[in-house]
Amino acid sequence: MARSLELYLLACDPYLSALFPEREAEARAALEMLSSVSFVIISGAYFDAKTLESQALLSILEEELAAGDLSMLLQKVLDITTRTFQASMGALLLREAESSSLKVSSSVGLHVKLPEDFRIAIGSGFAGKIAASGEPGMVLDTSAEGGMFTPIIRTGAKSLWGVPLKANGQSIGVLVIGFHKPYEWLPAERELMRAIGDRTALAIERARMTDALRQREQKIAELSAHLLRVQEEERKRISRELHDETGQALMVIRLYLGMMESGITKRNARGKIRETVEVVDRTIEGIRRIIGKLSPLVLQELGLIAAIRKEAKGLAKTTGVKTRVLITHEVGRLAPGTEQAIYRVVQEALHNVAKHAQARNVSVQITREEQKVQVVVEDDGIGIQTRGSSHDRSFGLAGIKERIAMLGGVARVISAKGKGTRIEITVPAGEPAPSVEHPPARAAAHAAARPN
Ligand SMILES: Nc1ncnc2c1ncn2[C@@H]1O[C@H](COP(=O)(O)OP(=O)(O)OP(=O)(O)O)[C@@H](O)[C@H]1O
Numbered sequence: 001m002a003r004s005l006e007l008y009l010l011a012c013d014p015y016l017s018a019l020f021p022e023r024e025a026e027a028r029a030a031l032e033m034l035s036s037v038s039f040v041i042i043s044g045a046y047f048d049a050k051t052l053e054s055q056a057l058l059s060i061l062e063e064e065l066a067a068g069d070l071s072m073l074l075q076k077v078l079d080i081t082t083r084t085f086q087a088s089m090g091a092l093l094l095r096e097a098e099s100s101s102l103k104v105s106s107s108v109g110l111h112v113k114l115p116e117d118f119r120i121a122i123g124s125g126f127a128g129k130i131a132a133s134g135e136p137g138m139v140l141d142t143s144a145e146g147g148m149f150t151p152i153i154r155t156g157a158k159s160l161w162g163v164p165l166k167a168n169g170q171s172i173g174v175l176v177i178g179f180h181k182p183y184e185w186l187p188a189e190r191e192l193m194r195a196i197g198d199r200t201a202l203a204i205e206r207a208r209m210t211d212a213l214r215q216r217e218q219k220i221a222e223l224s225a226h227l228l229r230v231q232e233e234e235r236k237r238i239s240r241e242l243h244d245e246t247g248q249a250l251m252v253i254r255l256y257l258g259m260m261e262s263g264i265t266k267r268n269a270r271g272k273i274r275e276t277v278e279v280v281d282r283t284i285e286g287i288r289r290i291i292g293k294l295s296p297l298v299l300q301e302l303g304l305i306a307a308i309r310k311e312a313k314g315l316a317k318t319t320g321v322k323t324r325v326l327i328t329h330e331v332g333r334l335a336p337g338t339e340q341a342i343y344r345v346v347q348e349a350l351h352n353v354a355k356h357a358q359a360r361n362v363s364v365q366i367t368r369e370e371q372k373v374q375v376v377v378e379d380d381g382i383g384i385q386t387r388g389s390s391h392d393r394s395f396g397l398a399g400i401k402e403r404i405a406m407l408g409g410v411a412r413v414i415s416a417k418g419k420g421t422r423i424e425i426t427v428p429a430g431e432p433a434p435s436v437e438h439p440p441a442r443a444a445a446h447a448a449a450r451p452n
């Protein structure tokens with residue numbers, strides 16, 4: 001622009017002395033002044049247009065990031081576009097999956113409600129043609145173009161501007177805005193509309209992908225919650241069977257052996273029976289341990305604190321790791337699901353200490369603040385080593401996170417090489433189950449499974 005003003009001045013120069021022989025200097029000054037003023041005004045207008053353009057694009061980008069879902073995003077894009085061009089109406093039409101028609105997904109300034117089944121075939125009508133060609137389109141006077149527009153559009157707008165929404169070279173929709181008066185676009189406006197269309201198409205694709213991912217994630221979370229419940233049920237069933245069937249049978253065998261032992265006088269035979277009784281006792285003890293792990297009766301009977309102390313004691317006994325359990329008395333009883341999850345988390349964390357940590361000390365701390373329970377299991381071992389392929393097949397830590405997320409809590413694993421591992425979870429305490437007396441039959445059966 002500066003160059004064209006310069007050329008203009010150069011072109012005028014030879015005529016100045018002829019036209020204004022007496023006041024040539026004044027005429028030259030006036031011309032220069034005119035040139036500077038034009039420069040300032042045109043640059044200002046150019047700057048304003050650019051500012052408007054960047055503002056529109058920036059606000060679409062912001063909305064894209066902030067929009068909760070696709071429909072909200074579409075509405076925002078329409079608001080911004082109609083505001084930017086001071087249009088009286090706007091509509092966003094999207095191509096329906098696996099079809100060759102466009103559906104109005106969002107609109108502003110359309111005072112008549114479109115019928116639910118209103119569709120525009122790609123290739124026909126104003127929007128349909130833009131979608132088919134992939135090029136912007138403009139109609140100056142809708143009333144002059146008769147059959148191309150429905151009466152709703154014809155009464156709603158005199159001029160229409162439209163751009164395709166293109167993603168990966170394909171038209172996924174059309175953005176249309178309309179004006180009450182005939183209004184032709186400038187090349188810059190057409191380019192800005194096109195840029196908005198491109199930006200919107202990208203945002204729509206991204207929002208669709210995020211929506212699909214969100215749905216998938218939710219499905220996976222539901223599935224793993226279901227699997228965890230099924231696993232817990234299955235463990236309970238197996239433990240019940242072991243307890244009621246195998247445990248009882250072993251008790252009967254033990255009883256008969258005892259009776260035989262007292263009735264037999266031969267020393268050799270008595271010795272063999274004693275040995276057999278000892279094997280049966282050890283088997284009963286082993287089965288009790290399995291039952292305890294599968295479905296911690298102690299959790300139901302004595303509560304979380306006793307169950308966790310028992311786990312910690314077991315770890316100390318089998319590995320020699322020094323264990324410390326600190327559970328403040330405010331913790332009290334929690335919702336059964338919460339107690340079970342905490343128990344399983346501590347169980348997995350302690351198993352990991354035994355399996356991987358090479359720790360000397362481990363502590364389990366449970367505290368409660370109002371409705372929030374915090375559990376921390378911390379060891380002073382080697383820490384979680386950098387991720388390797390074996391982690392892909394490890395489910396313990398992932399299971400911890402899943403269980404806790406199911407209850408609306410959060411789980412964090414903090415670990416550094418050589419600096420031990422700390423697992424922190426926070427879960428809502430929930431409502432404890434009303435205390436019920438154990439039915440005598442179950443209590444008796446449980447007692448029976450214990451060796452003397
Ligand atoms: N306390 C710990 N100290 C050191 N490394 C640990 C500790 N806990 C976990 N790890 C590391 O993190 C990995 C993942 O643990 P995770 O419990 O998920 O799986 P896993 O114990 O290997 O298998 P499983 O699925 O049977 O639990 C482990 O393989 C181990 O390398």
Ligand SMILES: [Mg+2]
Binds near residue numbers: 348351352396397
């Ligand atoms: Mg593990």
